[in-house]
Amino acid sequence: MVRRADPAAVAADVADPEMPELTLGDLGIIRDVSIVHDRVSVRITPTFTGCPATSVMAHDLEAALHAAGWPDVEVLTVLDPAWTTEWITPTGRAKLTAAGIGAPPSLAGGFDQAVAAPVACPRCGSRHTRRRSLFGSSLCRDAHVCETCHEPFERVKPI
Amino acid sequence: MSNALAAADVVTQFVCRQGDRCLVLSHRLQQCITHAPQLEEELAIANIALDLLGQARSLYTYAAGRIGPDLTEDDLAFGRDADEFWPPALVEQPNTDFALVMGRQLLHDLWADELWRAMRSSTDPTLAAIAGKAAKETAYHLLHASTWVVTLGDSTPEAHDRMSAALTALWPFVDELFSTDDLVASVAALGVAPDPATLRRSWDARLDAILEDATLTRPTGQARPPTGRDRCSDDLRAVIDELHELHAQHPGARW
Numbered sequence: 001m002v003r004r005a006d007p008a009a010v011a012a013d014v015a016d017p018e019m020p021e022l023t024l025g026d027l028g029i030i031r032d033v034s035i036v037h038d039r040v041s042v043r044i045t046p047t048f049t050g051c052p053a054t055s056v057m058a059h060d061l062e063a064a065l066h067a068a069g070w071p072d073v074e075v076l077t078v079l080d081p082a083w084t085t086e087w088i089t090p091t092g093r094a095k096l097t098a099a100g101i102g103a104p105p106s107l108a109g110g111f112d113q114a115v116a117a118p119v120a121c122p123r124c125g126s127r128h129t130r131r132r133s134l135f136g137s138s139l140c141r142d143a144h145v146c147e148t149c150h151e152p153f154e155r156v157k158p159i
Numbered sequence: 160m161s162n163a164l165a166a167a168d169v170v171t172q173f174v175c176r177q178g179d180r181c182l183v184l185s186h187r188l189q190q191c192i193t194h195a196p197q198l199e200e201e202l203a204i205a206n207i208a209l210d211l212l213g214q215a216r217s218l219y220t221y222a223a224g225r226i227g228p229d230l231t232e233d234d235l236a237f238g239r240d241a242d243e244f245w246p247p248a249l250v251e252q253p254n255t256d257f258a259l260v261m262g263r264q265l266l267h268d269l270w271a272d273e274l275w276r277a278m279r280s281s282t283d284p285t286l287a288a289i290a291g292k293a294a295k296e297t298a299y300h301l302l303h304a305s306t307w308v309v310t311l312g313d314s315t316p317e318a319h320d321r322m323s324a325a326l327t328a329l330w331p332f333v334d335e336l337f338s339t340d341d342l343v344a345s346v347a348a349l350g351v352a353p354d355p356a357t358l359r360r361s362w363d364a365r366l367d368a369i370l371e372d373a374t375l376t377r378p379t380g381q382a383r384p385p386t387g388r389d390r391c392s393d394d395l396r397a398v399i400d401e402l403h404e405l406h407a408q409h410p411g412a413r414w
Contacts, residue, residue, distance in 0.1 A: 049292050050213020079217070080288030082295060111298055133199035134303045135206040143199060159295045 004069035007040045008033040014064045017056040018138050021099040024057060028087025031078055039072040040065055045083040048139040048159075085158050097122045102144065102155025114158035121146035122153055129153075163226050164235070164243065169345040170283060171225040173352060175235055176245045176342070178218035182236060184250040184267060185211035186398050191254055203303055207264070210296040217289045237406040241391045241399035248383065249332035251394040255325075258311055258318070262325035264304035269365055270336045271297045273358040282350035305369045312373025319374065326370075327378040334382035337362075 011033050012025025024030050024044070031043040042061050046054040058075040065073045085104035088096075093103040105117040118127045126148035133143040134157070141154040164175060188208035195201040219232035249267060254260050275297055278290035311322040337355045339347070347354040370377055391399075405412060 046292075048210060048213060048296060049217055049289075050209040050211070052209075078288075079292055080284070082288070082291040084295075111295075115302065133203055134299055134306075135199075135203035137202065139206055139209060143202070157299070159299075 007035060007042075007065055007068065007070055010064050010068045010070075011042050011061055014057070014060050017053040017060065018140075019096070019099065019101065021095050022092050024061070026089050026092030026095060028089060028092070029057070029083060038070075039074065040070045041074050041076060043076045043078050045078055045081075047083050051139050053138075083159075085156060088156070096156060100153060101141070102153060104156045104158045107158050111158070119144050119155055121149060121151070122155070123151050124149040163230070164222075164239070167222075167226050169342055170286075170349070170351055171222050172342055173346045174218050174222040174225070174286065178215045178222060178235065179244045179246040180250055181211045181215035181218065182402070183244065183246040183395065183398055184263075185209075185215060186402050187250065187252075187254060187263075188260070191257075191260055194254075196257055204260075207300050207303065210300065214289070214293045214296070217292075221285050221289065233406075237403055241396040244391065244395060244399055246395065247332065247335050248392065248394075249329060249336065251392060251398060252329060252332065253394055253397075255328075256321060258321040258325040259328065261304050261307040261311070262322065262329050264300065265308050265369065266326075266329055266333060266336075266366075268297055268301040268304050269362055269369075270358065272301050273362055274353070274355070277353040277358065281352060286351060308369060308375070309373040312370070312375040322373065323375055326375065327380060330378035330380045331383035 008030075011030055012023060014024045016022045016024060016027055019027075027047070029044050029047065031045055033043075034041050042065075044054075044057060044061070054077065058077070061075050062073045084107065086107055088104065096103045100122050102119055102122045105114045105119075107114045119129050119131065120127050121129050121144075124146060126146055128147040129144050130147060131142060131144050132152070135141075136143045136154045136157075140156055140159070142157040143152065143154055145152045164172065167175075185208045188204050188211070191204050192201060192208070195204055215236070216232050219235040223230035223232055223235055249263060252259070252263055272294070275290045275294035279287055279294060281287040281290060308322060311318040313319070337359045339354060339356065343352070343355060346352045367377060
């Protein structure tokens with residue numbers, strides 16, 4: 001009997017292709033991992049419908065599980081329930097800030113309130129910031145600039 | 160391909176039609192890239208185009224799977240002639256200036272926002288799931304478009320006049336969004352999608368509020384008379400021909 005790593009732990013530890021500081025577990029995109037007759041099934045929820053990283057994530061998950069001793073792997077994409085930034089873990093949020101990317105605000109008060117909420121600069125912590133665009137360098141981020149330290153920064157936008 | 164789609168059930172045809180809307184509008188936006196007025200706007204337009212492409216892919220993948228196990232999203236995107244695409248004429252309209260692009264986006268996004276939110280409770284679970292994701296993305300597109308329409312409308316006389324002219328040029332294509340044909344009536348009767356006429360009251364009220372902020376007035380032009388669907392418009396043919404160019408030269412090409 002070959003010792004094999006826990007597939008759920010292996011899957012959760014795979015790096016996000018676009019924000020490699022974070023793991024797929026940190027992002028909350030892994031819905032579940034199951035094993036039936038030695039076949040590992042990983043169900044993931046894409047962040048945005050058009051996110052080009054989704055197919056890379058599936059590829060990276062397969063490669064990581066193969067390397068961990070699971071030759072039979074399937075990655076399934078599920079759309080419902082739709083991914084939300086509320087699923088990013090506290091660890092994931094801390095890693096985002098450490099990487100200079102703003103963490104998303106809570107959606108508890110609804111979309112309009114979350115979009116209008118003040119944004120803290122991930123570098124200096126100032127809340128004296130302004131949004132430059134609702135869209136950024138990837139689908140999941142918007143663009144801001146800090147009026148205190150004058151650095152531009154991106155943030156994961158609430159969805 | 161065309162026969163398979165024509166013989167498909169009404170839900171499949173409806174899903175494919177929604178895919179056509181998303182794909183054609185995505186392509187129109189992609190044609191704007193490198194022509195945006197500022198760098199942030201290049202990114203915004205590219206992001207919105209990518210969201211719409213993603214929505215088109217989800218819809219085509221679902222429709223293709225319903226037609227047969229061997230069909231893929233690419234068969235629906237690349238395996239049909241322009242005459243077989245059925246987007247609303249609004250999204251076909253060429254990019255004459257930035258005001259037109261943002262006006263087109265506002266009229267469409269407001270309608271799509273109403274549609275997707277209503278379709279989250281579709282009796283078709285896959286469509287409801289697609290709608291759940293698309294609704295979140297569309298909320299950002301709508302906020303972006305409405306911000307630009309207000310910015311341009313409530314600005315210099317030239318910006319105001321061009322924004323106003325853009326909405327006037329687009330207005331004849333609005334009624335089609337809320338019209339019903341046999342296919343739309345069938346899916347509405349099944350509870351798969353709303354009767355688009357029921358979206359109009361909210362759409363009107365929300366548009367009026369945005370136009371008031373923009374110091375613009377709602378155009379009064381007549382709806383474009385229905386042309387039938389014997390053949391597609393020259394605008395649509397141009398979009399689809401461009402979209403198909405690489406695939407036609409290199410069938411089955413992959414990245």
